[in-house]
Amino acid sequence: MNAILGGMWRAYLRRVVRLGFAAAIVVGVLTAESSMWLRTAADGHIFTVADVPAAPVAMVLGAQVYDDGTPSPFLEARLELARQLYAAGKVKAILVSGDHMDWGYDEPGNMWLWLNAHGVPAGRIIEDHAGFDTYDSCARAKRVFGVDKMIIVTQAFHLERAVTLCRHLGVDATGVGDTTMARFRAPWLQASAREYGAADKAAWDVLSGRDPVFLGRPETSVQEALDQG
Template sequence: MRPRLPKLTRRPRPATRRRTRWLRRVVVAVVVVAVLLTGGTLASVHWIRGGADGHIFTERDVPEAPVALVLGTKVHPDGTPSPFLTGRLEIARRLLATGKVRAILLSGDNMNPDYDEPAAMRRWLVDNGVSATRVVLDPAGFDTYDSCARAKRVYGVERATVVTQSFHLPRAVTVCRRLGVDANGVGDETARRYDRTWRISSTREYGACVKATLDLISGRDPAHLGRRETGVQDALRDA
């Protein structure tokens, strides 16, 4: 009987070894990038939220301010505000009615002639008893940073109460404060009943905090700056 020879293990071919090394490097690079992105995101969120500490209040407790800055969001095709926007507008209406503010600056997107957030916001407020002379429109509030920057640089707002949903409020207050507006904030909770949309929007805040951090570090100009407007001062004089 012939003796059984031991099996020989084939050594990987050079091309296979190179491919294996390349894949390992790709995996390591992906892991490193993921760790850096995660760490950077968490750092941005912590910095943004920390900037709003001590400046978020209930409607009852918020200090008086000359202006309520209401940030825009979705308007339906028929021109009616979405529930999220309605929640913000209702808070602003009550702040004005109780004397917590004396004018309302509505900042939203009117980049497209067929989509006008500020006009829809004013229409809702006027329909609900607010004098049109107390309302000012900013049609170039394309994002939170632009709204805060324009409130300061275009409309001359020095002190304001920012109104938005509660998950968005820390970012909005911090951005405004970093851009020179002495801002406090009041957050809407009524839209929380739209659970799925609320959860999705809350999750998006992580990425939005990174963008806000980069915007503040770069000190970019708003997408549209334009000339100085006196609408807020006129509304305050009317008040």
């Protein structure tokens, strides 16, 4: 009896291993396909500050803010690129989109403060407090703020996904990506590796056509900023 049970158990384990191996192959193929889709769709739409075509709006995607309100180095690098775009006359307004789900944690509010302290006029900065992920930021830029054309600002490893999602959602989007944070080798490589999983999520978001976590009513704040001349 023990020999029979042992044989059944070994057969079961072999079946589980085969199924797990097959599942890993399927996931790997899907991830590779998703990553290729993002890369192909963003091709020709990624630039430097110097050569990016002008657009009415730049959208800065949120990242970590410290407890004292200071942007993390990764976020500060994004904000600096947006400042450069505004100073160069490449954009007339900056939309800062990030997480403000908890009252005590406010990415867009602190992004606004940084930009204003570094020379961007208050009336040119618009806050999106429900940019909980890249898909939500892109969808809300179009459906809430009425943005049809913009330059997306984030780190270079994130840019293909951001540009592709925004373009899929109806925004004529180009992108400018920060590479200065690559000097922090470990976090840069970790974040770059996470993009493979994020590619699968991006594909799912597009296929499902989901609404943002919070949509809300249309706002005129971007247009009001642009109307200042």
